[in-house]
Amino acid sequence: MPESTDIIRRRCEMFESYCKTVLRNYARDLERAARRLEDREILTASPLEYVRAETDDEDSHTVPCRGVPCVITDETLYATLLSLSAHQRDVILCGHWLNTTDTEIVVPYGVTVRTIYNWRRSAIRRIRDAYEQEAAVEA
Amino acid sequence: MKHNGRSGGTAPLPYDVISAACVGDDSALSLVLEHFDAYISELAMRAVRGKHGTTAYILDADFKAALQEKLITAILKWKELI
Numbered sequence: 001m002p003e004s005t006d007i008i009r010r011r012c013e014m015f016e017s018y019c020k021t022v023l024r025n026y027a028r029d030l031e032r033a034a035r036r037l038e039d040r041e042i043l044t045a046s047p048l049e050y051v052r053a054e055t056d057d058e059d060s061h062t063v064p065c066r067g068v069p070c071v072i073t074d075e076t077l078y079a080t081l082l083s084l085s086a087h088q089r090d091v092i093l094c095g096h097w098l099n100t101t102d103t104e105i106v107v108p109y110g111v112t113v114r115t116i117y118n119w120r121r122s123a124i125r126r127i128r129d130a131y132e133q134e135a136a137v138e139a
Numbered sequence: 140m141k142h143n144g145r146s147g148g149t150a151p152l153p154y155d156v157i158s159a160a161c162v163g164d165d166s167a168l169s170l171v172l173e174h175f176d177a178y179i180s181e182l183a184m185r186a187v188r189g190k191h192g193t194t195a196y197i198l199d200a201d202f203k204a205a206l207q208e209k210l211i212t213a214i215l216k217w218k219e220l221i
Contacts, residue, residue, distance in 0.1 A: 008154045011219055015157050019175055022213040023206055027182040030205060 065093035080130040088123040091116055160214050171214060172207055179206045 061078045062069040070093050072078045081089050087109065094100040102113045109115075152174050159167035172179075183203035184196045 012151050012154055012157060014219075015217065016151065018217055019171070019210060019213065020178060023175065023179060023182060023210055026206060026209045027202075030202060 063089070063093060065090060065098060068098060070097040076130055076134050077127065080127045084123050084126060088119050088126075091119045092123050092127075095120060161217050163215060168211055168214065172210065175210060179203055179210070182206060 059075070060071050060073045062071055063078070063081055064070070072081065081092065084092070091105055094105045095102075102116045105116050106113055152171060156167045156170050160171045180198060180203060183199045183206060185199045185202070187195050187197055189195055
């Protein structure tokens with residue numbers, strides 16, 4: 001039995017209404033999500049304050065390296081990094097957090113790349129020792 | 140007949156197009172998107188405050204694309220109730 005034109009017309013109207021409702025609701029959801037993000041946005045001149053506010057984690061620490069805050073979530077690593085000399089800490093943070101090459105690291109120190117290699121090796125040895133000591137204490 | 144000024148004034152979508160769009164026909168989906176283009180564009184307009192306190196309305200292309208994507212997924216889920 002062929003469907004009456006009235007039913008087809010009503011289906012078309014329902015489709016139109018359905019599409020508009022979907023679009024309107026989704027637009028409202030997107031606007032709300034954007035507004036939520038805007039409300040939570042933190043505007044500060046200091047990158048260190050920004051990272052502290054963003055991470056909002058009591059267990060994480062930030063160590064500045066060449067003006068950029070590096071977030072460290074591990075307590076042992078943080079304590080060991082603080083115990084390192086300034087140039088050793090700089091080499092570790094530049095290499096592993098900022099992805100800086102050794103050629104770029106040497107610039108403020110005026111030393112050779114080999115020296116950077118030695119600083120890094122001794123720093124990593126100290127970090128490894130700290131973890132081994134922690135494991136021994138736990139055992 | 141009074142229209143709401145959004146997609147008003149345009150001819151209603153033919154039922155064949157709706158049926159084809161619901162099963163994922165590309166050309167039918169394009170026709171549906173074209174039909175709702177004015178409505179989507181109006182929803183995607185953003186007010187931007189100018190330097191001298193003036194307000195300008197610009198089309199947010201990302202927002203419009205998100206709405207079009209949502210409409211396509213919604214069309215495929217549409218079920219005829221009558």
